[in-house]
Amino acid sequence: MDYRQLSDQDVVERARRGREGAYRELIRRYERPVFSLIYRLVRDRERAEDLSQETFIKVLNAIDRYDPSFKFSSWIFKIAHNTALDDLRRKHPETLSIHGSPHASTADELEATTLTPVSDDESPEDFTSSREIGGHIEEAIGTLRAEYRTAILLCHVEGRPYEEVAQIMDVPLGTVKTYIHRARNELKKQLAHLRC
Amino acid sequence: MHPTDERLEAFCDGSLGKSGKTVIETHLVQCGRCRGEVEEWRSLFTVLSALPVFAPAAGFADRVMAHVRVPEPWYARASQVFGRFLPRTTLGWAMAVALLAVPVLAVGTLAFWLLSRSYLTGYRLWVFATDQFAAGANQVASGAFSRVLSTDVSVWLVRSITSFMESSGLRGLGAVAAVLACVILVSIWVLYKNLFRHPNRGSSYVSFTF
Numbered sequence: 011m012d013y014r015q016l017s018d019q020d021v022v023e024r025a026r027r028g029r030e031g032a033y034r035e036l037i038r039r040y041e042r043p044v045f046s047l048i049y050r051l052v053r054d055r056e057r058a059e060d061l062s063q064e065t066f067i068k069v070l071n072a073i074d075r076y077d078p079s080f081k082f083s084s085w086i087f088k089i090a091h092n093t094a095l096d097d098l099r100r101k102h103p104e105t106l107s108i109h110g111s112p113h114a115s116t117a118d119e120l121e122a123t124t125l126t127p128v129s130d131d132e133s134p135e136d137f138t139s140s141r142e143i144g145g146h147i148e149e150a151i152g153t154l155r156a157e158y159r160t161a162i163l164l165c166h167v168e169g170r171p172y173e174e175v176a177q178i179m180d181v182p183l184g185t186v187k188t189y190i191h192r193a194r195n196e197l198k199k200q201l202a203h204l205r206c
Numbered sequence: 207m208h209p210t211d212e213r214l215e216a217f218c219d220g221s222l223g224k225s226g227k228t229v230i231e232t233h234l235v236q237c238g239r240c241r242g243e244v245e246e247w248r249s250l251f252t253v254l255s256a257l258p259v260f261a262p263a264a265g266f267a268d269r270v271m272a273h274v275r276v277p278e279p280w281y282a283r284a285s286q287v288f289g290r291f292l293p294r295t296t297l298g299w300a301m302a303v304a305l306l307a308v309p310v311l312a313v314g315t316l317a318f319w320l321l322s323r324s325y326l327t328g329y330r331l332w333v334f335a336t337d338q339f340a341a342g343a344n345q346v347a348s349g350a351f352s353r354v355l356s357t358d359v360s361v362w363l364v365r366s367i368t369s370f371m372e373s374s375g376l377r378g379l380g381a382v383a384a385v386l387a388c389v390i391l392v393s394i395w396v397l398y399k400n401l402f403r404h405p406n407r408g409s410s411y412v413s414f415t416f
Binding site: 071163 | 279
């Protein structure tokens with residue numbers, strides 16, 4: 011059965027009926043957005059993998075308790091956000107670098123901790139140039155408070171409306187607007203040197 | 207007078223109302239400083255929306271699925287239950303078919319013999335069978351009912367209900383009926399939960415509120 015044509019709600023409905031293909035379709039749809047969000051929050055690839063896996067296991071094992079009157083994406087992002095925040099509270103975050111972890115001692119470790127975006131149709135020149143700009147913006151995002159980071163990533167990278175971001179983060183709409191405004195201002199200041 | 211930074215930001219992210227948008231657009235025509243501000247916001251938004259998506263390592267779905275308990279659909283559970291009664295060897299199948307064939311052949315032969323009589327039609331046979339069945343069922347039911355009513359327990363129960371009604375009236379009887387209804391509902395729920403509903407897993411996993 012081709013699940014790609016179905017809406018999230020329909021796929022969830024089939025998952026509840028015990029179709030393994032529906033579970034895999036939900037993973038396929040959300041593995042990258044969820045992993046990207048968590049990766050940018052915890053700034054460690056291995057931890058991001060573990061936390062993303064934990065998020066999906068929580069979500070899929072609790073699929074029969076999902077309330078279909080809410081968007082599935084809101085639910086999964088909410089659990090991803092909470093999982094990452096819990097982990098951040100427990101551990102100290104590492105500094106993000108697009109060129110790999112500063113603590114990497116071998117080439118393999120450096121490779122493993124390097125941010126590798128999914129690039130579909132970029133030329134090597136474009137990739138290098140965007141990688142430089144991307145490096146600055148990633149570093150700037152890395153300095154933001156975790157709440158600001160989640161808000162700005164959900165709003166700009168995932169394209170979620172303010173209302174949904176508020177639902178995901180479990181804060182009032184006004185707070186989300188404040189988070190996003192402050193995050194943008196900080197980013198604008200940090201990236202000002204790139205425009206000169 | 208220049209619009210505030212917040213208004214310029216709202217203008218760029220499209221959250222400004224139509225009238226507010228027109229005011230800003232008019233202002234931008236004549237103000238280079240605000241045009242510069244708007245450009246800064248727009249370039250930030252462009253950079254943010256162009257942020258790459260990261261992918262987890264290959265085999266992520268398999269690693270997740272190794273920890274996910276997929277509920278079995280009803281037909282899989284039913285086939286598991288019935289599967290226990292199915293023979294596992296060829297000899298077992300042959301025996302089962304032979305056993306099943308005996309009553310089928312017997313009933314088939316009898317039906318063929320009956321229907322081949324000229325005075326017996328399918329309709330007459332049907333009417334005869336249903337009449338016999340109804341009479342038999344009626345006899346069994348009434349016999350069982352009268353037997354139950356004549357037991358000591360039943361007599362005691364009827365007497366108790368009558369005396370209870372005399373002492374407490376219809377309200378008391380209603381209360382008893384309500385308690386009994388609750389007990390029945392709870393029993394149905396317990397049966398449903400234990401026999402049909404697949405078990406809830408990892409109830410401590412997620413707590414979320416919308």
